[in-house]
């Protein structure tokens with residue numbers, strides 16, 4: 382059984398069953414006593430999210446694969462809503478970095494936060510790869526520019542264009558033509574001139590988030606995890622920027638897959654460049670939603 386309940390300790394309070402996202406725990410009455418049991422019909426639906434273990438007042442639940450030492454006691458966060466809003470409002474995408482390495486203890490802090498991100502289906506399948514060695518970043522850049530240069534050439538050929546459109550779908554194709562490639566033309570030009578690297582932006586570290594191809598919420602998991610990383614990075618004084626140009630290139634180019642040692646069944650879904658911000662932002666524009674309303 383995946384979930385084991387110590388029936389000697391269980392008081393049948395049922396809190397575990399109430400919060401179980403997959404409804405696998407049921408209250409039964411046995412000898413006039415309430416007890417919680419694992420539903421024989423639904424036990425296989427368990428996500429191993431650990432909610433039942435975390436909430437049980439009597440510590441009587443164990444889930445196979447979740448070690449008790451991995452559960453951390455919950456303390457008051459002590460964070461005031463104004464502090465969180467201030468943190469969120471001060472975050473900016475940082476695209477210019479100081480030529481200064483990020484100490485790995487800071488990277489570990491950032492990864493720790495990424496690690497705590499919620500995941501669809503409570504999966505623990507998100508992986509993170511960090512490249513913080515200049516020579517590897519430089520080799521990585523070479524491959525990335527090569528693929529975009531080839532893509533630019535291929536997009537000029539109607540037959541190749543047809544196959545690219547069929548492969549990536551109409552929506553991505555339009556975004557490629559209307560948004561990505563017009564800027565990319567210049568990025569390639571400047572890179573070849575040795576003027577600048579507008580894809581990796583000479584970042585001292587690149588963080589890549591990967592997930593199994595068949596993970597139902599893999600790309601969303603990577604994005605949420607990346608955002609956790611971004612917020613922690615801000616707290617420890619590191620600027621970040623999402624980068625959508627890097628993941629597709631990583632997934633397509635065998636040399637990059639090899640460089641990353643990325644297993645065949647995984648893809649990179651999010652990436653963030655990171656480093657100490659070269660410049661200081663003195664003010665931020667108001668961010669607005671398209672709308673916010675209630676239905677009353």
Ligand SMILES: Cc1cc2nc3c(=O)[nH]c(=O)nc-3n(C[C@H](O)[C@H](O)[C@H](O)COP(=O)(O)O)c2cc1C
Nearest residue numbers: 472473474475476604622623624625626627665668
């Ligand atoms: C999902 C997502 C993808 C993004 N991709 C890129 C990207 O590929 N390159 C880039 O320079 N910025 C990227 N950004 C950053 C946005 O351009 C940026 O958030 C936006 O311009 C607002 O600026 P701010 O982050 O400084 O508030 C991305 C942001 C999000 C949320």
